[in-house]
Amino acid sequence: MTSTAQAPTPPPSEGRAAHPDHLGHVIFITASAAMGGFLFGYDSSVINGAVEAIRDRYDIGSGTLAQVIAIALIGCAIGAATAGRIADRIGRIRCMQISAVLFAVSAVGSALPFALWDLAMWRVIGGFAIGMASVIGPAYIAEVAPAAYRGRLGSFQQAAIVIGIAISQLVNYGILQLADGDQRGEIGGLEAWQWMLGVMVVPAVLYGMLSFAIPESPRFLISVGKTDRAKEVLAEVEGHGIDLDARVEEIDRAMRSEHKSTFKDLLVAGGRFKLLPIVWVGIGLSVFQQLVGINVAFYYSSTLWQSVGIDPSSSFFYSFTTSIINIIGTVIAMVLVDRVGRKPLALVGSVGMAIALAFEAWAFSADLVDGKLPETQGVVALVAAHVFVLFFALSWGVVVWVFLGEMFPNRIRAAALGVAASAQWIANWAITASFPSLADWNLSGTYMIYTFFAVLSIPFVLRYVKETKGKALEEMG
Numbered sequence: 108m109t110s111t112a113q114a115p116t117p118p119p120s121e122g123r124a125a126h127p128d129h130l131g132h133v134i135f136i137t138a139s140a141a142m143g144g145f146l147f148g149y150d151s152s153v154i155n156g157a158v159e160a161i162r163d164r165y166d167i168g169s170g171t172l173a174q175v176i177a178i179a180l181i182g183c184a185i186g187a188a189t190a191g192r193i194a195d196r197i198g199r200i201r202c203m204q205i206s207a208v209l210f211a212v213s214a215v216g217s218a219l220p221f222a223l224w225d226l227a228m229w230r231v232i233g234g235f236a237i238g239m240a241s242v243i244g245p246a247y248i249a250e251v252a253p254a255a256y257r258g259r260l261g262s263f264q265q266a267a268i269v270i271g272i273a274i275s276q277l278v279n280y281g282i283l284q285l286a287d288g289d290q291r292g293e294i295g296g297l298e299a300w301q302w303m304l305g306v307m308v309v310p311a312v313l314y315g316m317l318s319f320a321i322p323e324s325p326r327f328l329i330s331v332g333k334t335d336r337a338k339e340v341l342a343e344v345e346g347h348g349i350d351l352d353a354r355v356e357e358i359d360r361a362m363r364s365e366h367k368s369t370f371k372d373l374l375v376a377g378g379r380f381k382l383l384p385i386v387w388v389g390i391g392l393s394v395f396q397q398l399v400g401i402n403v404a405f406y407y408s409s410t411l412w413q414s415v416g417i418d419p420s421s422s423f424f425y426s427f428t429t430s431i432i433n434i435i436g437t438v439i440a441m442v443l444v445d446r447v448g449r450k451p452l453a454l455v456g457s458v459g460m461a462i463a464l465a466f467e468a469w470a471f472s473a474d475l476v477d478g479k480l481p482e483t484q485g486v487v488a489l490v491a492a493h494v495f496v497l498f499f500a501l502s503w504g505v506v507v508w509v510f511l512g513e514m515f516p517n518r519i520r521a522a523a524l525g526v527a528a529s530a531q532w533i534a535n536w537a538i539t540a541s542f543p544s545l546a547d548w549n550l551s552g553t554y555m556i557y558t559f560f561a562v563l564s565i566p567f568v569l570r571y572v573k574e575t576k577g578k579a580l581e582e583m584g
């Protein structure tokens with residue numbers, strides 16, 4: 108989505124730094140937009156409860172199972188790549204509404220599949236909605252949030268994602284109990300796993316309703332000539348004490364000084380296929396966020412714990428406790444992101460994740476005894492898994508989304524954000540599709556690979572990532 112910049116860039120206006128008159132209203136707007144993040148988290152992780160049931164119902168091996176689980180991520184990549192351009196044409200709010208409809212359709216279709224092929228199709232549709240939400244949410248929030256609060260408000264997206272993950276695991280656990288611990292147990296004519304996938308229709312409808320209660324981005328309104336409405340929105344989110352005419356003129360000049368970004372804008376001048384360095388940094392952040400294996404914890408944790416001897420009910424419970432740790436870490440990040448900064452949090456997280464992943468790799472290297480890990484290794488694996496999620500959540504889980512909403516120059520923000528988000532989904536797909544086969548090969552070796560990427564992320568952040576704390580969008584360049 109096209110954001111705005113002024114050339115030459117002035118100091119941030121006083122209104123953008125001032126305490127907004129209606130901070131509560133700004134929080135409501137942000138939280139409503141972040142419902143897309145909730146659905147993103149919910150839809151991404153709810154499949155965790157259905158993995159083994161799908162394997163059993165359709166009698167498929169690890170390779171085919173992985174493709175059914177991971178195929179949604181192809182839709183995610185396409186949705187992320189196209190969302191910015193769609194939003195520039197029809198607006199951010201319309202994009203949210205389309206996403207809500209796709210979430211709802213996907214939930215119903217996934218709950219009532221005819222065969223494996225159409226289950227995969229519904230997952231692709233849900234993935235497209237996730238991809239749209241992954242771009243629209245942080246970009247919209249960045250456009251409406253006052254600069255002084257943008258980091259914390261931007262963190263709402265990740266907070267909503269982790270809450271969605273936790274709620275999905277809680278719902279899965281509750282449904283499993285109703286089905287007497289059997290993922291294929293029948294409840295009201297449907298198997299338990301079908302209810303798990305279908306319940307998402309409820310938050311999807313709520314997201315659609317909330318999208319009618321929040322204003323369009325002032326930047327989009329100005330781009331389509333609705334300046335009076337843009338002033339009303341700016342007064343709502345930045346406070347009535349600012350000079351609205353001057354603020355609109357500032358945004359308008361910035362928009363007239365730029366063109367809508369395309370992929371060509373991301374290339375170095377004179378180079379056919381050479382991307383700008385800042386675009387590579389965004390891609391690097393997105394890819395590292397996934398290559399540490401975080402989504403294995405949310406897509407496959409129940410299967411993982413069952414594979415080392417933990418009973419299904421307990422494995423679902425541990426998936427839920429991991430999600431609670433995820434929320435705690437995210438809250439820590441939301442408190443610290445504007446105080447400590449984005450870059451220090453990323454570095455702390457990388458170190459913590461590397462240590463935790465190394466312990467997991469050690470624990471999984473032990474031979475199973477009667478189908479279970481030895482007691483010491485079992486305890487270490489469980490504790491390390493929770494520590495890993497904690498350090499991810501208080502760092503990369505939040506700061507990557509904040510970075511992607513802030514770091515790109517205005518003239519390329521829409522296209523660059525789309526490319527970076529697409530790279531994230533492709534990396535997510537690679538990890539998700541490969542895990543079952545890698546785990547069959549060597550579970551400890553798989554976690555050593557994730558440890559390697561966590562370690563490698565440290566020099567990457569130190570050398571290439573610049574702090575964006577406290578800077579207005581119009582200052583990025």
